[in-house]
Amino acid sequence: MSIDKTTIINWALTDIGAGPMFSVDDDSDLAMQIANTWGRTVDHVFGMHDWTFLCVTARLRRLADPLDNGWKYAYDLPSPRLSNPLAYRCGPRRSDHVIRDFTLEQDKFCCMEPQAWAVYKTYKDPDYWDPAFRSAFVVALAGYLAIPVWQDDNLQNEKLQQAFGTPSQQGTGGMIGRLMAQDKASRPVGEESLLSEDPLTSVRPTGATRHVPWHGSW
Incomplete structure (x- = not known):
């Protein structure tokens, strides 16, 4: 089954007890608010981290x-x-x-x-999102939809904390925060790291090859 924008939105709506009520053919005010909330959530979550799958x-x-x-x-x-x-x-x-x-x-x-x-x-498209990311995104979207659908601040806070952690964690906690840490840890390290090109760490003794970091070379 293909997973698209409508599927994700309806999963999020179901998560807050509204059921799969969204359709791209719906031109109601609520449907427009839901579509706008989708766009803002994509911008926010995609912009929080340099997700490798993107x-x-x-x-x-x-x-x-x-x-x-x-x-x-x-x-x-x-x-x-x-x-x-x-x-x-x-x-x-x-x-x-x-x-x-x-x-x-x-x-x-x-x-x-x-x-x-x-x-x-x-x-x-959501069909190509990492499954764990897709699951966490649904929770985040559910939180943002709690206001336009139910006008429920408590439900919104509950879902957003599940997705992003407590306010003191500033977005680095919850499901999204754990995925950001895992995604960062999965990246290549060592000589192919961007750190090897950092001007503060790329200083090396005369005669050393270009891509060998100086630390540990003495």
């Missing part, structure tokens, strides 16, 4: 003529995307040199490198 690495298309701003090359930024790219590199691998000297203008990426790749987040 990340894409793609080569940027270089413009034939650079912008008149002093940079040698200009590239189109990837589209569609959820935000500005997370990183720019000279190649597609995590171990490739990170481009740090650049500017963004007119939705273009400008730098001095003849080739560029970007790592960015893009929207994916």
Whole structure:
């Protein structure tokens, strides 16, 4: 069975006792509020963390003529995307040199490198979401729907705490917080980490190879 926006919304509505009442063909005021709540929840939850299942690495298309701003090359930024790219590199691998000297203008990426790749987040349909993320998102959406559907502050607080943790945890607790920690821990570490390109940790003795971090090399 395909899992789409309507399915997720109706799961969330069922979670707060309203039942599967949403349809994309419904033009009522409540249906519009529910659809708007969906959009705001997607923006919030997707923006909280650089979810790996949303990340894409793609080569940027270089413009034939650079912008008149002093940079040698200009590239189109990837589209569609959820935000500005997370990183720019000279190649597609995590171990490739990170481009740090650049500017963004007119939705273009400008730098001095003849080739560029970007790592960015893009929207994916619920069918492609990680199952654990999908489950946590339903709880978060249920919390945000408690007000337009039932005008119930207590129900909203209960669901949002289940999804995000207590207010003091500032979104790092609950189901979403645990998933963020797991997602972060699942990423590659070591030489291919972006940390190896950090100017504070990439200092190395004369003669060392480019991608070997200095710490532990003495």
